[in-house]
Amino acid sequence: MNQFIRCIDCDEGFMKTPFDQCPEYEYDPTHPSEPVRGIKRDDFREFLIIHRGHRSEYLEIMEDSFVSEKVYFEPVKTSYIRATNKKKEKFVIKQFREKIGDPVKYQLIRGDYFLECVAVEVQSEDIAKQLKTEFKRHPLSQTQISAFLKLYRRVVRRIDIKNLERIPEESSHSLEVYYKIDDITLFYLLRNCRNIFKGKEYSHIEDFISRHKDDGVLLLKARYKIQITEKAKTKKEAVSTAVLAEVKKVIEKE
């Protein structure tokens, strides 16, 4: 299991993973099965040497709190994890890597983060494409497709995303979340479709909506932004850190 150790004196930390003491291999993207060179790794030992004699504590990592600006499998990215100590103080662990081959770096932030929803989108392009594919025998006109998209966007504007069911398996990106529209919205959408589609066309669009509402192109895509809320240090803590930095400088000079 991963453990995060925090140096209380320096307010720095390190994630201890089972891989710290293993050599890391770099790969040539054209021959991914053959490692080209090994990099010796003992990052944890290095951390212990730097912070020898300092006060330290383990932080508990909060389950399911990992968020990142990029997809999970992207190696060069910045991610954030929530953690707490025994005193229940909150921390955000920022972990990042500047380029492939670099070790992961950590920055400890006192406070929390929240995800701010910046946009809720209808997957217009995909819907249009799907409508054209599935209505090949009785094609819809461009005007009908545009009218449907316009209607769907208008209906979605009335929705509060907080009330919708999340479909987590649709995205490997923690800031792009897919949601399923609720039954009331669905009913409203269908009722308004009667103004665009008549007779058989209406029953076809009704089938289309029921086929795609749960896991298809009709899902709504919400985009989020990570907002960090940093807790200001108390005066006492700020002073002690400043003193410590001074002491460090003096020691380094000697």
Ligand SMILES: [Zn+2]
């Ligand atoms: Zn330290």
